[in-house]
Amino acid sequence: MTAMIWMEGIHKTYRLGEVDVSVLKGIDLTIEEGDYVAIMGASGSGKSTLMNIMGCLDRPSAGHYVLEGQNLTTLSNEGLAYVRNQRIGFVFQQFNLLSRSTALENVMLPMVYAGISRRQRQQRAAAALQRVGLGDRMGNRPSQLSGGQQQRVAIARALVNRPALVLADEPTGALDTQTSYEVMALLTELNDQGITVIIVTHEPDIAAQTHRIIHVQDGLLQGEARNHGRTSYPAD
Amino acid sequence: MAIAALWSNKLRTALTMLGVIIGITAVIAVTSVGQGVQSQTEANLQGLGADILQVRPGSASSGNVSQGSGSATTLTWDDAQAIGSQVQVAGSVSAYLQQTFQVVYGQNNTSTTILGTDTTYPMVNNLTMQSGRFFTADELTQAQSVVVIGPTLRDELLGVGAEAVGEKIRIQGQRYSVVGVANVKGSQGRQNPDEQAYVPLTNMSARLVGNNALSGIAVQGISVKVSAQDQLEAADFQITNLLRVRHSIYPARGDQDDFQISSAANLVETLSSTVGLFTVMVVAIAGISLVVGGIGIANIMLVSVVERTREIGIRKAIGATNQAILSQFLAEAIAISAAGGFLGVGLGVAIARLAASLFRFPFVVSLWAIGLGVGLSFVIGIVAGVIPARSAAKLDPIVALRSD
Numbered sequence: 001m002t003a004m005i006w007m008e009g010i011h012k013t014y015r016l017g018e019v020d021v022s023v024l025k026g027i028d029l030t031i032e033e034g035d036y037v038a039i040m041g042a043s044g045s046g047k048s049t050l051m052n053i054m055g056c057l058d059r060p061s062a063g064h065y066v067l068e069g070q071n072l073t074t075l076s077n078e079g080l081a082y083v084r085n086q087r088i089g090f091v092f093q094q095f096n097l098l099s100r101s102t103a104l105e106n107v108m109l110p111m112v113y114a115g116i117s118r119r120q121r122q123q124r125a126a127a128a129l130q131r132v133g134l135g136d137r138m139g140n141r142p143s144q145l146s147g148g149q150q151q152r153v154a155i156a157r158a159l160v161n162r163p164a165l166v167l168a169d170e171p172t173g174a175l176d177t178q179t180s181y182e183v184m185a186l187l188t189e190l191n192d193q194g195i196t197v198i199i200v201t202h203e204p205d206i207a208a209q210t211h212r213i214i215h216v217q218d219g220l221l222q223g224e225a226r227n228h229g230r231t232s233y234p235a236d
Numbered sequence: 237m238a239i240a241a242l243w244s245n246k247l248r249t250a251l252t253m254l255g256v257i258i259g260i261t262a263v264i265a266v267t268s269v270g271q272g273v274q275s276q277t278e279a280n281l282q283g284l285g286a287d288i289l290q291v292r293p294g295s296a297s298s299g300n301v302s303q304g305s306g307s308a309t310t311l312t313w314d315d316a317q318a319i320g321s322q323v324q325v326a327g328s329v330s331a332y333l334q335q336t337f338q339v340v341y342g343q344n345n346t347s348t349t350i351l352g353t354d355t356t357y358p359m360v361n362n363l364t365m366q367s368g369r370f371f372t373a374d375e376l377t378q379a380q381s382v383v384v385i386g387p388t389l390r391d392e393l394l395g396v397g398a399e400a401v402g403e404k405i406r407i408q409g410q411r412y413s414v415v416g417v418a419n420v421k422g423s424q425g426r427q428n429p430d431e432q433a434y435v436p437l438t439n440m441s442a443r444l445v446g447n448n449a450l451s452g453i454a455v456q457g458i459s460v461k462v463s464a465q466d467q468l469e470a471a472d473f474q475i476t477n478l479l480r481v482r483h484s485i486y487p488a489r490g491d492q493d494d495f496q497i498s499s500a501a502n503l504v505e506t507l508s509s510t511v512g513l514f515t516v517m518v519v520a521i522a523g524i525s526l527v528v529g530g531i532g533i534a535n536i537m538l539v540s541v542v543e544r545t546r547e548i549g550i551r552k553a554i555g556a557t558n559q560a561i562l563s564q565f566l567a568e569a570i571a572i573s574a575a576g577g578f579l580g581v582g583l584g585v586a587i588a589r590l591a592a593s594l595f596r597f598p599f600v601v602s603l604w605a606i607g608l609g610v611g612l613s614f615v616i617g618i619v620a621g622v623i624p625a626r627s628a629a630k631l632d633p634i635v636a637l638r639s640d
Contacts, residue, residue: 057553057633078557085555096550096637113555157554 002069004165004196005031005054010063012049012219023049024060025219031212033068033164036191037198038207041216048169050216051200055088055167056080068164085113089158091187093170095150097142103129103153104138110161128156132186148179155186159195166190168199172206184209242568245540249572252536255529256576256616257583260609262522264584267605269591270515276597277507286500287465288360289472291319291458291479294494309454310494313437315482316354316458323460323474325467330360331455333440339433340406341393348389349432350407352440360461363429368401368416371436375415379438383412388430390417407433410443465501472497529576530616537569537624541631548628549636562629569621570614577613581606 012024023046031037041047052058053065056072059080065072068087072080090096097106107125116124129138132152142150151171158166168187172180184206191197199210207213208227215222242249293310316331323329333352338345357363358370371382383405385393390400400414412435421429435444441453462471475497485491541548548561585601592599 052634055553057637078559081552081555081557081560084553090553092637096546096553098547098550109551110554113551113557113560161555 002033003030003066004033004035004068005029006064006066008064010050010053010060010065012046012053012058013061023219024053027063027216027219027221029214029221031196031198033196034191034194035196036188036211037196038210038213039198039200039216040202040204040207040213042202045216046219047200047216051167051169051198054165054198055090056084081113085110086161087164089155089161089163089166091151091154091158091166091168091171093173095142095147095154095174097150097153097157099142102139102141103134103145103156106142106153107157107160110157114161124160125156128160129153131159132156146179147175148182151175151179151183152186155183155190159190163195165196165198168197170200170202172201172203180206239571242571248536252532252572253529253576253579255525255532256573256613257529257580259522259524259526259529260577260580260613261584261587262525263519263612264581264601264605264609265587265591266515266518266522268584268588268599268601269597270511271600271602272588272592272597274508274511275600277511278504286504287462287468289460289462289468289475289497289499291315291460291475292496292498293456294492294496310483311455311458312452313354313455314452315479316455318478318482319458319460319475320356322478323471325463325471325474327461327463328356328359329458329460330354330356331437331458332357333437333445333454333456335440335445337408337444339389339393341403344393346389346392349427350440350444351432351434352437352444353434354437357434357459360459361429363421364419366417366419367399368414370416370434376436376438379436379442381410381412381439381443382415382436383407384416384418384434385414386418386428386430386432387420388428389433392431407435408444468499468501472499526612526616530573530620533569533572533617533620534623536572537565537621538627540568541565541624541628544628545631545636545639548631549633549639552631552633553637558629561631562625565625565628566618566621569625570617573613573617573620574610577610577616580613581609584609 007027007029010024010027010029011022014021014023027050039047039050049058053060054067056067056075060073063073067083070083072083075083084090097103098109101109104122104125107128108121111121111124126135126138129135132155134149134152134156137145137149137153140149142153145153151174166187171187172183175183187197187199188209197210199206201207211227212224213227214224291311311331313331316329319326320329330353332354334349336347337350338347339350351357355370355373355376358365363370365384366387368384370384371380374380375382385400385405390398393405394400394403400417403414404411405414406412418429418434437453437455460471460475462468476493479485479495480487480493483494485493487493551561551564585606588601589599
């Protein structure tokens with residue numbers, strides 16, 4: 001297996017007024033292609049910042065980040081936008097759908113920035129919504145969908161540009177147990193199809209469904225565990 | 237995409253457009269009405285004779301008080317004859333005196349303008365005869381009491397369509413024989429030539445007004461029809477020089493001209509520049525409305541960027557480049573402004589059309605005004621959109637995603 005993510009000496013320091021706050025203090029991390037990873041940690045541990053750097057939403061203050069063999073440390077903003085668009089899919093805790101657009105339009109959006117023709121956008125977005133089980137809700141706006149359905153629209157949006165990596169930041173944080181399992185089942189399915197999936201969570205039973213659990217504490221990695229033999233859940 | 241965002245905020249978008257709509261409407265309506273009025277006045281004044289110069293006595297002054305043009309008796313019939321014989325570009329020259337007198341035929345009497353003039357009058361003023369003839373050169377030199385009457389005057393005095401040639405009428409108690417009736421000319425401003433009567437200048441001067449100057453018969457005006465319209469300025473120059481020599485006026489000595497020369501062309505020019513100035517003024521005011529409209533758009537776009545910070549964050553997270561965000565917000569600003577521009581053009585044309593039909597002048601809408609209106613609205617959109625669009629594009633995606 002080749003490395004999907006290779007990080008070395010990642011630091012992140014924010015300046016808050018007069019004080020420098022060090023959030024990440026030297027992270028060395030390698031994640032293999034096709035892996036299924038949970039990043040756990042208390043709030044303020046730096047796990048979300050780590051996720052943002054992995055997702056090219058933020059740049060490290062120091063250190064090297066190589067994604068799929070490409071060194072991103074020196075890449076321009078436009079280059080990072082291209083990587084986010086083509087290689088990465090995001091799933092957020094608060095879904096982050098455009099409230100004035102329909103489910104279909106939301107899923108079409110990444111392809112707008114990829115320069116795909118309108119007809120193809122519609123076809124592929126419809127297929128992605130079918131795949132997450134929302135073929136009959138394409139014309140609904142987010143306000144007309146339940147939380148679980150909204151998160152499934154967000155997952156459809158994340159996978160529609162066929163990314164190599166899906167990053168999910170507390171994907172089940174705003175959902176009840178039953179829909180949490182449904183969403184996890186979808187993410188697991190994506191992983192089964194070869195996509196590298198990384199989930200940030202603080203819920204152990206969610207982390208337990210992944211293959212590898214990484215603990216972050218005070219801006220540093222604090223050990224990790226491998227899950228062999230996945231637990232089976234009712235929704236599976 | 238830009239359109240959809242605007243549509244979901246219809247009221248705000250409409251109010252934002254208002255400044256541009258009003259500005260463009262004013263520009264289109266005013267330039268269109270201005271052009272219509274201008275072409276109308278030009279057409280009207282052409283009818284007055286664009287190839288005619290009017291020479292009038294300069295203003296007499298008693299003490300230092302000017303008494304207005306035409307009040308002095310400094311022009312004579314001799315001046316008119318000198319112009320006719322010495323100014324080469326003068327096609328035909330006609331001098332006149334005019335005054336209002338009582339005219340009586342039998343029981344009927346009326347008060348009307350009597351024009352004392354010479355035999356070239358019909359040629360200079362395009363006067364044609366309905367019956368009889370104009371008075372002759374002999375009748376002029378002999379100061380005979382003959383009169384040519386206008387058709388309306390004939391109708392009033394002798395009855396509608398009555399045979400008038402050979403009849404005798406009294407002007408100021410003096411007997412005149414009617415030798416001809418003029419054709420209908422139609423009213424021209426304050427004067428209606430159809431109500432006038434024409435007598436030989438010599439006769440009028442001697443028998444009706446009696447204001448002979450030392451140097452000959454004083455006249456109130458000389459009409460000069462130039463040989464060609466492009467000779468107006470040459471004629472003006474030559475007449476001025478001739479009259480200065482004849483009246484011993486030396487401008488180098490500080491002398492003032494005692495005559496004035498004007499033409500319908502001058503009048504057209506004056507009116508056109510007045511209308512033009514008015515148009516420029518209103519367009520300038522409309523320009524202020526456009527600037528205010530542009531500021532309104534910029535303001536609303538800035539508000540919109542703040543409101544949609546999260547949306548911008550989402551778009552960036554899924555791969556929108558700064559350039560794409562910039563284009564989107566710029567497109568929204570241009571869409572607002574351009575829509576306002578198109579509405580303004582439509583409204584402006586409608587108002588111009590309405591005004592044209594209400595006030596009866598030709599409806600003219602110039603393509604350059606429409607082009608200017610539409611072009612201007614695009615420019616306003618770009619200028620107003622650039623700052624908000626740049627601030628949207630520069631947003632940090634993480635900060636944007638965290639905002640509520």
